[in-house]
Amino acid sequence: MNKTETLDALPEGIARAAQILGAQGLVAFPTETVYGLGGDARSDLAVARIFDAKARPRFNPLIVHVPDLNAARAFALFDAQAEAVAAAFWPGPLTLVLPLRVDAGLSPLVTADLDSVAIRVPAHPVAQALLRAFGGPLAAPSANPSGRVSPTRAAHVLEGLTGRIAAVLDGGACAVGVESTILGLLGAPALLRPGGVSLERLEALLGPLAMSGNPERPNAPGQLESHYAPAASVRLNAETANPGEVRLGFGAGVADLNLSPSADLIEAAANLFHMLREADHLAGQGGRISIAAIPENGLGRAINDRLRRAAAPRGLIHAG
Structure with missing residues (x-):
């Protein structure tokens, strides 16, 4: 493939990106969560190119992005509950898993x-x-690349996929910083992946939600046990850094990098993937990263979900 183009998020750049997508090419673009790798969801060739560029397992489904609820109705079946959830949280960082329309x-x-x-x-x-x-x-x-740290800036995309995709549309840093929450609505509502919409907000509308998801046969992205991983090994819930570790902090305390010195979960989520990348670079080959404890509430659930999956391949060590 030719060199990956970097396009400004101006009308000319957006028009060029749409042209590439219309020719079944791949364009990375910003969302409020992370940068997505876009391809025409109706084209076998374009979607196959996504899996090839990412080296992604074919059994792991993809999220379809559309501009509004009316467009979504062309691809999924919405009952009254799904309509209510969409009205409450769209547009925004929430993915719904719904029955597929036969004529989608x-x-x-x-x-x-x-x-x-x-x-x-x-x-x-x-x-x-x-x-x-x-x-x-x-x-x-x-x-x-599949399983690695997600991109929240155009430079992150180019770091992993340059030469493998046609273009990246540079819209600056992503505000939310962790992927969308995924809510299953195929029966009783179930949280399939924590993310940019908190469990508390969903439960205020729907009542208590069960956690669900099958890493062996996922029905939505983000369910694989190993995911979002830096090259360095990761130690979670660490009160202090051991010798030789790069320290990723949260709140007060000495750290090489700090997700949020003021212990703000919104700030921490926005910084998570960028700082994981920075810590990985600082750690170097064979390096180690220790990460401070993050509260398990609000956006903290999504942050901890990503960190647990990031640590999984190397035999997670819990401190505390």
């Missing part, structure tokens, strides 16, 4: 041949402009 016209690679589809309406103005310029649904997992 999506590539079966998007849904991993399941009879359900993961779909969301992003709030980011650049994502909205691109979806409307393209005029169709975009399959868009995070724009990084």
Whole structure:
């Protein structure tokens, strides 16, 4: 593939990105959560290119991005409960897993041949402009090699995928910083992945939610046990750093990098993937990262979910 283009998030750049997508090419673009790797969700070739660029397992389904609820109804079946949830949280960092319409016209690679589809309406103005310029649904997992740290800046995308995708649309840093919450609505509502919409907000609308998800046969992204991983080994809930470790802090205390010196979970979520990358660079080959404890509430659930999966491949060590 030719060199990956970097496009400014201006009308000319958005028009060029839409042109590439129309030719079944791949374009990374910003959402409020992380950068997504977009391809035409109706095209087997475009979706196959996403899996190839990311080296992503084919059994792991993709999220379909559309500009509004009316567009989503063309691909998924919405009952009254789904309509109410969409009205409350879209556009925004919430993905719904819903029954797939028989006439949806999506590539079966998007849904991993399941009879359900993961779909969301992003709030980011650049994502909205691109979806409307393209005029169709975009399959868009995070724009990084599969299993590695997700990208929240255009430079992160280029670090992992340069030369493997046609272009990246540079819309600056992502505000939320962790992926969308995924809510299953195939029966009783179930939280499939914590993310940018907190469990508390969902339960205020829906009542208590069960946690669900199957890493062996996922029906939505983000359920694999090993995911979001830096190259360095990771130690969680560490009160202090051991000799030779790069310290990623939260709140007061000595640290090489700090997710939020004021212990603000919103700030920590926005900084998470960028600082994981920075800590990985500081640690170097064979290095180690120790991470301070993060509260298990609000956005803290999403942060801890990503950290546990990031640590999983190397035999997670808990301190405390």
